[in-house]
Amino acid sequence: MGMIKKLSVWIGYLIVLLALPQFFDSILAISIFNQMAIAIVFSLSYNMLLGQGGMLSFGHAVYFGLGGFLAVHALILIEFETVYFSILFIPLIGGVIGLLAAIFIGSFSTRKAGTIFAMISLGIGELIAATSLIFTDFFGGEAGISGDRTFGPLFFGVDFAQDLEIYYLAAIWVFIATVFMYLFTQTPAGRMANAVRENPERAEFIGYSARRVRFISFCASGLFAGIAGGLFALNYEFITEENLNAITSGRVLLMAYIGGLGYFIGPIIGAVILTLMNSLLSNYSELWMLYLGIMFILTVMFLPRGFAGFIMMHQTAWLRGNLKQLALPYLISGIPAFLFSMTCVAMIEMMQTEEQSFSFFGMQLATDAALTWIVAITIAVAAFYATRRSLPQLRDAWESANAIPASEKTES
Amino acid sequence: MSILTLKDVRKNFGVSEIIRGVSLDIKEGEKHAIIGPNGAGKSTLFHLISGRYNVTAGTINFNGAEIQNKPPYEIARLGLARSFQVTNIFPRLNVFENVRCALLWSNGYGYSFWHLLGKQTELNEKTMHVLEQIGLKDKALFPSGELAYAQQRALELGIAIASGAELVMLDEPVAGMSHSEAENAVELIRRITEGKTLIMVEHDMSIVFDVADRISVLVYGEIIATDTPENIRANPKVQEAYLGEVVTSA
Numbered sequence: 001m002g003m004i005k006k007l008s009v010w011i012g013y014l015i016v017l018l019a020l021p022q023f024f025d026s027i028l029a030i031s032i033f034n035q036m037a038i039a040i041v042f043s044l045s046y047n048m049l050l051g052q053g054g055m056l057s058f059g060h061a062v063y064f065g066l067g068g069f070l071a072v073h074a075l076i077l078i079e080f081e082t083v084y085f086s087i088l089f090i091p092l093i094g095g096v097i098g099l100l101a102a103i104f105i106g107s108f109s110t111r112k113a114g115t116i117f118a119m120i121s122l123g124i125g126e127l128i129a130a131t132s133l134i135f136t137d138f139f140g141g142e143a144g145i146s147g148d149r150t151f152g153p154l155f156f157g158v159d160f161a162q163d164l165e166i167y168y169l170a171a172i173w174v175f176i177a178t179v180f181m182y183l184f185t186q187t188p189a190g191r192m193a194n195a196v197r198e199n200p201e202r203a204e205f206i207g208y209s210a211r212r213v214r215f216i217s218f219c220a221s222g223l224f225a226g227i228a229g230g231l232f233a234l235n236y237e238f239i240t241e242e243n244l245n246a247i248t249s250g251r252v253l254l255m256a257y258i259g260g261l262g263y264f265i266g267p268i269i270g271a272v273i274l275t276l277m278n279s280l281l282s283n284y285s286e287l288w289m290l291y292l293g294i295m296f297i298l299t300v301m302f303l304p305r306g307f308a309g310f311i312m313m314h315q316t317a318w319l320r321g322n323l324k325q326l327a328l329p330y331l332i333s334g335i336p337a338f339l340f341s342m343t344c345v346a347m348i349e350m351m352q353t354e355e356q357s358f359s360f361f362g363m364q365l366a367t368d369a370a371l372t373w374i375v376a377i378t379i380a381v382a383a384f385y386a387t388r389r390s391l392p393q394l395r396d397a398w399e400s401a402n403a404i405p406a407s408e409k410t411e412s
Numbered sequence: 413m414s415i416l417t418l419k420d421v422r423k424n425f426g427v428s429e430i431i432r433g434v435s436l437d438i439k440e441g442e443k444h445a446i447i448g449p450n451g452a453g454k455s456t457l458f459h460l461i462s463g464r465y466n467v468t469a470g471t472i473n474f475n476g477a478e479i480q481n482k483p484p485y486e487i488a489r490l491g492l493a494r495s496f497q498v499t500n501i502f503p504r505l506n507v508f509e510n511v512r513c514a515l516l517w518s519n520g521y522g523y524s525f526w527h528l529l530g531k532q533t534e535l536n537e538k539t540m541h542v543l544e545q546i547g548l549k550d551k552a553l554f555p556s557g558e559l560a561y562a563q564q565r566a567l568e569l570g571i572a573i574a575s576g577a578e579l580v581m582l583d584e585p586v587a588g589m590s591h592s593e594a595e596n597a598v599e600l601i602r603r604i605t606e607g608k609t610l611i612m613v614e615h616d617m618s619i620v621f622d623v624a625d626r627i628s629v630l631v632y633g634e635i636i637a638t639d640t641p642e643n644i645r646a647n648p649k650v651q652e653a654y655l656g657e658v659v660t661s662a
Binding site: 183184186187188189190191192194195198199201202203204205206207208209212213216220 | 462485493496501502512514516517530
């Protein structure tokens with residue numbers, strides 16, 4: 001990619017980040033954007049471990065949470081005028097704490113990758129989460145601790161009381177963090193992380209200690225997870241044990257995986273999708289975690305390279321100018337597939353609800369009437385059958401869209 | 413001047429002795445082949461020298477430094493590079509990245525996270541030069557895991573020699589290749605190890621006698637002879653243990 005093209009991608013990214021609130025300015029939208037900002041930095045930092053370095057961590061929330069706790073403590077110190085500095089730098093405090101925690105824990109956990117690393121990360125995660133509930137003075141027990149971000153010196157008259165002001169602050173941090181995490185992948189340490197992921201043994205025979213390479217990625221990852229924790233502290237002004245336990249660790253794994261581990265942009269996509277599901281879907285259904293779980297399983301089974309991988313799959317067809325050939329087959333398979341999943345969702349929701357009538361996309365469904373169930377099951381079976389029938393056509397269309405044209409075949 | 417000296421090196425796995433007291437002196441600049449029947453311990457010997465295994469007893473001296481039981485990366489940094497019998501590359505990195513990774517340490521980058529690889533003109537030129545030497549220049553951006561077998565073997569060699577190590581150890585570099593591929597590979601080996609010390613394990617006797625200045629014969633963990641190709645051919649002990657059947661059948 002040319003220099004100018006690369007630069008314009010980054011400028012575009014910055015513009016999108018800064019312009020989003022111009023288009024969606026409701027309180028809900030801003031709150032979702034803030035969550036996205038936090039999630040993007042967190043899941044990108046996770047991908048430094050799993051995607052770039054081949055280290056499967058079940059305890060990444062430790063660095064996020066510790067960073068966040070220290071950030072809230074810093075807010076408290078500012079509030080009581082023990083220290084005096086702008087809250088602009090709170091994420092940096094989170095980052096330093098994340099880094100220090102990663103230096104300590106990484107010094108022994110990065111000795112091996114694979115199962116051993118995964119098990120240690122799980123153990124450390126449980127240990128820190130359990131410990132945090134014991135030391136209530138520092139961690140605030142189950143209620144957590146809270147601060148107030150409006151103290152300290154003003155920044156050009158802004159006191160950051162508004163969520164929108166925090167969004168702009170977060171957007172700048174997201175941009176800086178994304179740039180640095182990307183640049184890391186372009187350095188010797190970042191490239192050797194890929195090499196160690198691929199083949200730790202050979203890396204040692206070209207002069208690199210696999211353990212040291214992992215350790216450096218691990219520390220960098222802890223730093224950025226801590227920055228995300230600091231952003232969390234600024235946004236919510238409180239933090240609890242849940243932010244460093246296995247739930248948060250699991251969520252960041254889902255984000256990075258669903259987005260796509262193999263691509264730098266993957267975790268960003270995953271963070272956006274999961275934040276949207278988390279904040280929008282949860283308004284409509286108590287079962288949104290179930291749908292998230294199903295989506296994760298389907299992604300692992302059918303899109304092992306995540307959403308980013310799914311998009312990139314179309315590169316060949318796009319380069320050959322055949323992308324539009326796929327539009328119709330996608331619709332023919334997509335509509336019944338969508339109908340099938342929606343009918344399944346309706347049935348799951350009907351099973352779960354205790355009401356006699358249940359509103360689904362504006363339709364009133366009588367949950368105890370046999371007819372509702374018969375119709376639903378019929379639609380589901382028919383839609384499933386239609387999807388199955390249309391798949392061979394989609395496959396053919398896919399193959400012809402990706403086929404090498406006769407003119408290129410002679411070469412090589 | 414010897415570059416590598418092994419003194420009474422032994423290796424046991426549990427109760428079985430695989431290497432039973434090997435002493436060997438490799439002179440600077442020589443092309444040395446290690447031959448022997450299957451299971452003689454040739455690959456094990458390579459692993460002991462390059463640091464993959466620890467020795468049970470004995471010393472290995474490389475350029476004045478004792479290297480036995482040192483981790484592979486420390487030995488590699490001293491200027492000892494090796495290839496593997498089974499292709500051992502970074503499969504999901506492209507060909508260019510594979511070779512560039514192998515150049516990083518010797519070019520002083522260490523664990524740097526403050527250099528941008530794209531801006532290291534000299535490093536990237538050196539990488540392209542290695543790719544040119546191993547004939548993979550036009551495959552630079554190709555995922556290395558999808559290369560044809562002979563090309564992967566060439567890349568394997570490229571990774572081994574990229575660092576410019578003084579001592580290059582090749583473990584069956586032409587195993588599994590067709591006759592013409594092997595010929596090309598031998599030509600390549602000759603070219604890229606020029607002025608360097610080479611230790612090679614190889615089964616193909618015509619290649620061994622063609623390339624090597626001296627040959628050591630390893631039988632059941634012991635070196636029974638080290639000599640010039642002519643003398644090795646004439647050595648009755650060698651013929652009895654190993655070579656005789658090969659010579660007559662060839």
